[in-house]
Amino acid sequence: MPHSLPPVTRALIIACVVMFVLEAMTGDLVLAYLALWPLGTPAEFTGALGFQPWQIITYSFLHGGIGHLVFNMFALYMFGGELERVFGPQRYLNLYFIAVITAALTQLVFAGVSGGEPYPTVGASGGIFGLLLAYGMYFPRRMILLLIPPIPMPASVFVIVYGVLELYLGVTGTQEGVAHFAHLGGMLGAWFVIRHWRGRPPSGRR
Numbered sequence: 001m002p003h004s005l006p007p008v009t010r011a012l013i014i015a016c017v018v019m020f021v022l023e024a025m026t027g028d029l030v031l032a033y034l035a036l037w038p039l040g041t042p043a044e045f046t047g048a049l050g051f052q053p054w055q056i057i058t059y060s061f062l063h064g065g066i067g068h069l070v071f072n073m074f075a076l077y078m079f080g081g082e083l084e085r086v087f088g089p090q091r092y093l094n095l096y097f098i099a100v101i102t103a104a105l106t107q108l109v110f111a112g113v114s115g116g117e118p119y120p121t122v123g124a125s126g127g128i129f130g131l132l133l134a135y136g137m138y139f140p141r142r143m144i145l146l147l148i149p150p151i152p153m154p155a156s157v158f159v160i161v162y163g164v165l166e167l168y169l170g171v172t173g174t175q176e177g178v179a180h181f182a183h184l185g186g187m188l189g190a191w192f193v194i195r196h197w198r199g200r201p202p203s204g205r206r
């Protein structure tokens with residue numbers, strides 16, 4: 001890990017990697033206790049405790065595979081480090097985990113409304129989508145190069161395109177197994193935090 005990477009971003013990446021190794025070593029045990037399970041999930045279904053309040057945080061340190069982990073950690077490296085330098089460690093950590101929590105709450109609501117067999121939600125994506133929203137607000141003209149397809153665009157446009165795409169995929173159910181509404185919840189949480197910092201509605205104070 002580069003020494004120039006700010007401490008909170010570095011710690012988040014290390015924690016996610018360590019938890020991924022622990023997942024690989026323990027099988028489904030970590031998922032049973034620390035993944036985000038829908039409200040009302042029977043304890044016998046998970047083999048552990050069902051839904052527990054701490055899961056709205058712990059799920060963000062787990063990932064569903066090496067590709068999921070690498071993609072999220074790369075995004076955290078790309079966007080998180082620069083935002084931490086702008087906000088400072090405390091504000092940055094607040095922003096990240098509020099996005100994680102609002103993403104979790106959004107997913108719980110969606111899972112409750114949609115019904116069906118309960119399944120666990122894992123991944124740092126909710127927090128990362130919050131950081132992505134913040135990046136687009138603070139560096140709107142910064143150019144970002146998409147990987148697929150390789151198209152450069154301003155960060156503000158990138159955020160809008162990604163948000164609309166997540167909404168479309170969530171509503172249509174085109175890409176199953178991905179918590180699209182949780183991603184949008186993370187963006188919404190970050191938006192509220194930044195509006196609060198700027199003394200703008202709905203909080204209306206600094």
